[in-house]
Amino acid sequence: MRSAGFTLAALLIAATVGLAQPPAITGQPVTGQPIAPPAAPKADPQLDPHLVAWEKKMKNAINMRTDITLKRTDAVFKKDTTYSGSVLCMKPKYAVLRLDNQADKTGTDYEAYICDGKTIFAYNGVQKTITKIKLPQNQAGVDHLMLDFLSGMSAKDVKERFDINLFKTDEHYIYLDIKPLRPNDQREFQHLRLALYGPGPATAKVAYLPAQVYMLKPGGDTEVWKFTNPRVDIEGVVEGNFQFVPIKGWDVKDAPQAGGGPVPAGGAVRPNGGPGIGLPNK
Secondary structure, rough: OOHHHHHHHHHHOOOOOOOOOOOOOOOOOOOOOOOOOOOOOOOOHHHHHHHHHHHHHHHOOOOOOOOEEEEEOOOOOOOOEEEEEEEEEEEEEEEEEEEEEOOOOOOOEEEEEEOOOOOEEEOOOOOOEEEEEEEEOOOOOOOOOOHHHHHHOOHHHHHHHHEEEEEEEEEEEEEEEEEEEEEEOOOOOEEEEEEEEOOHHHHHHHOEEEEEEEEEEEOOEEEEEEEEEEEOOOOOOOOOOOOOOOOOOOEEEEOOOOOOOOOOOOEEOOOOOOOOOOOOOO
């Protein structure tokens, strides 16, 4: 996904928790240009065990749901826009997600998508359009970071694809500093800082699950994602929860074959209190 693929990847694995509100994440935003791939990445005796544990957490979960708060900052106009929503994912390549503009009172300014395993249906509430993006079936989510992570990226794959470093750890969090090495990924983001819950006593139940992401995009815009109320391996989630939902009067079109075109950062339908998914606005 162009605008939210990597960040959504961080959502994909979570656990049911009953913890108190964690302390504020203290990592500061990072700026700068993408760096060149290192000639010979060095093994980090502290980083590698965390990546292996993160990989294990992702592989063990079947499905996951979490609430989302997203703040986008426009680098040119210095304007913040805040969205809220949720995402439901299931292996190997199923997802529904919706993000609503919190300042909008009409219920029409939202971004959404449904991925049924073969096609991504991207909804734009303002333009009243649905864009269909076919997924490659012979490879695991080529150029779709979210689907790559959902399908299961190993710690080795992550290190080959990204310049990833252990920024710091504290009582509650593990902070990973990430830069893309491949051109396709560099078009999605320049720099990313991911805070995972740490394995300490206060956060053991959610260890290695995402807590917050700061993303610097190629044009200088930034995004801050926060993930709350995660649930994992929810009973009753089936393929039928990830089927395309048409909306009367909306324009349905295919994404351009070359270049792919931008895909909205949100996904489809609003959860209705259970593992099932409600319908987009009609």
